[in-house]
Amino acid sequence: MRDVIVVGAGGGGPVAAKELAERGLDVLLLEAGPRHARPREEWTHYENDANHPLTGFFRFGPADRAKSAWFRETPQSSFVMQLSGVGGTTQHYYANSPRAYPGVFSGYSGPDAGAYDTGHRFPFRYAELVPYYEWVEATLPVRTAAMGTKEEVYFQGCETLGIPVQTALTTTGDSYRPQQNAILQPGGHAGRTADPRLLVFPRSTGCTFCGHCAQGCMQPVRAPRNQFAKRSTDNSYVPMALTADAWSPGGRAAELITDAFVTRIHTEAGAATGVTWRTGATGESHREDARVVVLSGGCTESPRLWHNSGLPDPNGWVGRGLTDHHLDFVVGVFDRDVGNSRGAGSAARCDFPGRGALEQAGLPPALQALVLSTSDSGIRGAYANGRGLQGPWDGPTGRVFGPELAELMQDGGHDRLLNVLVFTDDDVEPGNRILPSAFPADAHGPVPKV
Ligand SMILES: Cc1cc2nc3c(=O)[nH]c(=O)nc-3n(C[C@H](O)[C@H](O)[C@H](O)COP(=O)(O)OP(=O)(O)OC[C@H]3O[C@@H](n4cnc5c(N)ncnc54)[C@H](O)[C@@H]3O)c2cc1C
Numbered sequence: 001m002r003d004v005i006v007v008g009a010g011g012g013g014p015v016a017a018k019e020l021a022e023r024g025l026d027v028l029l030l031e032a033g034p035r036h037a038r039p040r041e042e043w044t045h046y047e048n049d050a051n052h053p054l055t056g057f058f059r060f061g062p063a064d065r066a067k068s069a070w071f072r073e074t075p076q077s078s079f080v081m082q083l084s085g086v087g088g089t090t091q092h093y094y095a096n097s098p099r100a101y102p103g104v105f106s107g108y109s110g111p112d113a114g115a116y117d118t119g120h121r122f123p124f125r126y127a128e129l130v131p132y133y134e135w136v137e138a139t140l141p142v143r144t145a146a147m148g149t150k151e152e153v154y155f156q157g158c159e160t161l162g163i164p165v166q167t168a169l170t171t172t173g174d175s176y177r178p179q180q181n182a183i184l185q186p187g188g189h190a191g192r193t194a195d196p197r198l199l200v201f202p203r204s205t206g207c208t209f210c211g212h213c214a215q216g217c218m219q220p221v222r223a224p225r226n227q228f229a230k231r232s233t234d235n236s237y238v239p240m241a242l243t244a245d246a247w248s249p250g251g252r253a254a255e256l257i258t259d260a261f262v263t264r265i266h267t268e269a270g271a272a273t274g275v276t277w278r279t280g281a282t283g284e285s286h287r288e289d290a291r292v293v294v295l296s297g298g299c300t301e302s303p304r305l306w307h308n309s310g311l312p313d314p315n316g317w318v319g320r321g322l323t324d325h326h327l328d329f330v331v332g333v334f335d336r337d338v339g340n341s342r343g344a345g346s347a348a349r350c351d352f353p354g355r356g357a358l359e360q361a362g363l364p365p366a367l368q369a370l371v372l373s374t375s376d377s378g379i380r381g382a383y384a385n386g387r388g389l390q391g392p393w394d395g396p397t398g399r400v401f402g403p404e405l406a407e408l409m410q411d412g413g414h415d416r417l418l419n420v421l422v423f424t425d426d427d428v429e430p431g432n433r434i435l436p437s438a439f440p441a442d443a444h445g446p447v448p449k450v
Contacts, residue, residue: 002028002290005275007262007305010088013296014237015136017254021244027254028288029241030277032070032261032297032444033084034063036091036234039218047366050215051092053079058092058216060084062280063259072300073437073449080450082298086258087234089298092214094345095182095230097142099133099169101353102126112172115354120321120428126170133169139240140182140231145347146191146207147178149339153418154348154360166351176350179359182231183207183217183344190220190229191343201227211364213345260286261444265293265309278443303434304448319434323426329361329371330420333408337415340368346421354425361421365414372400372408372417380404 004020006013009031017029036042036057043050043057050056054069060082061069072080083089102108103116105126122129136142145151158176166175184206189198191209199208201223208219208229217230228235244251257277263285264276274289295302303319311318340362348360363371378398400408408417437449 002026002288004028004292004294005030005288005290006294006296007265007275008032008088008295008297008301009086009233009238009256009258010083010296010298011090011093011233013088013294014086014233014241016294016296018139018237018241018244021241021254022248022251024250024252026252027241028290029238029254029256030260030262030275031084031086031256031258032280032301033061033086033088033258035086035256035258036216039216039228040221043216043218045210045212045215045364047215047364051367053081058083058085064280070444071439071442071447073439073447075449078450080300082300085234086238086256087216087232090232091216091234093232094213095232096145096179096346096349096359097137097140097182098171098180098349100126100129101171101351103172103353105129110172112353117425117427137180140236142180142182143185145179145181145183145344146186146209147347148191148209148343149337150343150360150362150418151178151348153334153338154420158348158350161350163350171351171353174350174352176348179344179347179349181344181347182236183213184227184229184231196221207344209343211341211343211345211362214364214367262297262305263308263444265295265305265311267309267311283443300434300448300450304436304446307434307436308445320430320432321428322432322434324424324429324432325426326424328375328377328422330422331372332418332420334416334418337412338418340415340417340419341365342415356422356424359421359423361419363419365409368414368417368419369405369409371419372405375399 003025004027006017006029009029017027021027050058053059055065059069083091103112105122107125163174163176166177186207187205188203190204190206199220201220204220206229210219213230217228219229225235226239241254242256243253245253259280260277262275262277265272266274272293275293276285276287278285297305299322306318341364343362346359346361350358375398380398380400435449436446439447
């Protein structure tokens with residue numbers, strides 16, 4: 001009998017595993033996907049190789065890329081950007097770690113109190129969460145993002161908006177600021193050169209400005225795993241959990257099993273008693289008991305597993321309330337290099353609490369071409385759908401395609417582009433939910449309908 005079984009080694013699970021292993025509990029961490037133990041042999045910076053949703057090494061599917069990705073029913077025109085494997089979706093995340101606006105918590109009465117989705121406030125006070133923020137910020141660690149050329153240009157634009165620079169961690173009004181992120185600060189030659197001979201640990205430490213956060217961080221070359229710059233959980237909390245006996249007095253190393261898809265949570269008298277999982281390579285089932293089960297399979301698989309385990313859903317809210325987080329890109333074309341491809345994926349932002357945010361986003365070439373050619377604001381030179389901004393330029397705004405797209409991207413053009421990622425505020429939408437699908441079940445049970 002284990003003390004704790006944690007289901008899922010993504011953003012959340014390893015945090016629980018590390019904290020509990022540090023305190024001497026017997027923790028088993030089960031992950032459906034693979035563990036990329038040697039990223040520099042297993043990963044590349046080729047974006048299609050990394051991020052193709054069906055065949056990339058970052059996808060929601062098994063380790064063997066010849067096998068198909070795991071199916072989700074998405075009846076609306078949509079795409080669920082989640083990954084399997086140790087690190088989960090943090091393997092390609094941007095490591096930005098802003099604190100939530102205090103106005104989304106109960107008991108808040110600041111001047112911006114009415115700006116938020118007040119129907120769905122967190123049922124506790126912001127001040128109660130702050131010690132946990134501080135603990136995670138110290139552990140990852142979270143620091144003010146390293147700045148480069150694209151941030152400098154972005155801030156020049158921000159200065160024209162008439163809003164202040166935000167220097168505190170807590171945001172309650174319109175403002176702009178460097179991101180707080182979980183990317184180790186550049187040290188030595190890092191961030192100062194593109195010479196690969198110098199971008200080698202320990203001559204270089206932290207972020208080398210390679211610009212490939214979305215393809216998984218494996219920099220600087222020769223750095224040990226826990227010194228890779230981006231603190232995705234595969235580089236931070238998982239190594240800490242697996243070595244807790246070595247660094248924490250009284251700690252006990254957590255055990256990690258990958259290729260282990262949990263198919264059922266067992267309960268007795270209303271309390272979890274253990275889980276059953278399936279080993280993908282062999283198809284074998286295993287059962288293990290525990291005093292506590294932590295369900296951390298992400299916002300699609302956790303409700304799927306809950307439903308498939310026949311657990312209660314008395315008010316119908318299991319899997320409901322996924323937030324809407326509409327996004328679009330505004331792309332500016334400059335007559336000089338603004339460093340689009342260099343540095344952290346997103347290191348600067350403007351906040352408009354209750355309404356949304358404008359994030360600076362640096363993109364590698366394929367993602368940049370994708371962003372230029374996906375929008376619902378029409379196709380430049382072909383048609384406008386009335387949604388695009390009107391401005392002092394010729395023709396409609398909107399997607400760029402064909403020769404114009406090629407021209408924008410070639411001969412260093414990619415580094416003359418500056419992206420602003422526009423986010424609407426997150427509102428809880430009861431109709432956005434996960435249900436068991438009527439499609440045929442897979443080897444892990446009924447599949448989720450998103
Ligand atoms: C492009 C992109 C950029 C992002 N950038 C940021 C950012 O800058 N800052 C930020 O805070 N957030 C960012 N996010 C969001 C962030 O990555 C997620 O919110 C976070 O990873 C969610 O953590 P999670 O543990 O809930 O799920 P996940 O990280 O998705 O992990 C779930 C894990 O559970 C495993 N699992 C699922 N079901 C089972 C099962 N039945 N049995 C065993 N294992 C299972 C999965 O394989 C997966 O590894 C970004 C997301 C994307 C897509």
